[in-house]
Amino acid sequence: MHELIESRWSARGYDPTATISADDLTEILEAGRWAATWGKVQPVRFVVGIRGDTTFTAMTELLTRGNKPWAPAASALVMVCTTDDPDDAKAHDYGAVDLGLAVAQMSIQAVALGFNAHPMAGFDTEGARVRFAVPDDKRAMVVLAVGRLADDPSTLSPEVRERDSLPRRRLPLDEIAFAGSWGQAFTTGA
Ligand SMILES: Cc1cc2nc3c(=O)[nH]c(=O)nc-3n(C[C@H](O)[C@H](O)[C@H](O)COP(=O)(O)O)c2cc1C
Numbered sequence: 751m752h753e754l755i756e757s758r759w760s761a762r763g764y765d766p767t768a769t770i771s772a773d774d775l776t777e778i779l780e781a782g783r784w785a786a787t788w789g790k791v792q793p794v795r796f797v798v799g800i801r802g803d804t805t806f807t808a809m810t811e812l813l814t815r816g817n818k819p820w821a822p823a824a825s826a827l828v829m830v831c832t833t834d835d836p837d838d839a840k841a842h843d844y845g846a847v848d849l850g851l852a853v854a855q856m857s858i859q860a861v862a863l864g865f866n867a868h869p870m871a872g873f874d875t876e877g878a879r880v881r882f883a884v885p886d887d888k889r890a891m892v893v894l895a896v897g898r899l900a901d902d903p904s905t906l907s908p909e910v911r912e913r914d915s916l917p918r919r920r921l922p923l924d925e926i927a928f929a930g931s932w933g934q935a936f937t938t939g940a
Contacts, residue, residue, distance in 0.1 A: 764897030781859035788844035
């Protein structure tokens with residue numbers, strides 16, 4: 751795998767003093783803007799908060815209990831929105847695919863710039879709709895935290911330290927990649 755993909759992970763132990771430059775944040779947003787988009791619709795929108803500004807603070811207030819203890823130490827929070835159209839399944843579903851692709855590209859760009867990116871669905875989406883005037887035809891799905899890892903883990907809470915040290919696991923490839931028929935593991939024949 752490419753080292754940028756290999757070194758991406760969803761951390762919590764951010765340095766609460768680290769800042770992000772306008773150039774770096776713009777590059778991360780550009781990476782999202784240039785993600786593939788179904789039918790060239792480009793449904794994805796961003797609401798961008800930089801730690802210390804009112805957008806960032808409002809977003810931290812919308813986070814769920816599990817995210818509030820760590821995400822406010824991020825340097826930026828980017829709320830990612832896409833199509834909300836229950837009457838048009840394609841626009842609705844593929845809008846979510848577009849959003850996922852944008853978040854993935856932004857995460858990798860963040861790693862390339864020395865940041866960690868952590869996606870969160872744990873926030874009050876209806877509260878976000880009201881606070882940020884998200885229109886009816888859009889829905890907020892993810893807040894992407896972008897932060898620098900704390901240099902000194904002893905500055906972090908024991909909970910954050912413990913969660914960040916848990917092993918990361920995935921299902922083995924032969925359980926998720928098939929050929930011939932569903933459930934038959936894909937093999938290279940090697
Ligand atoms: C759509 C989505 C929503 C997520 N929401 C949260 C969240 O609210 N809080 C959180 O701590 N992590 C959240 N995560 C991060 C996952 O927990 C994380 O990706 C998973 O544990 C795998 O770890 P890794 O990203 O380090 O590979 C979310 C990830 C995705 C893709």
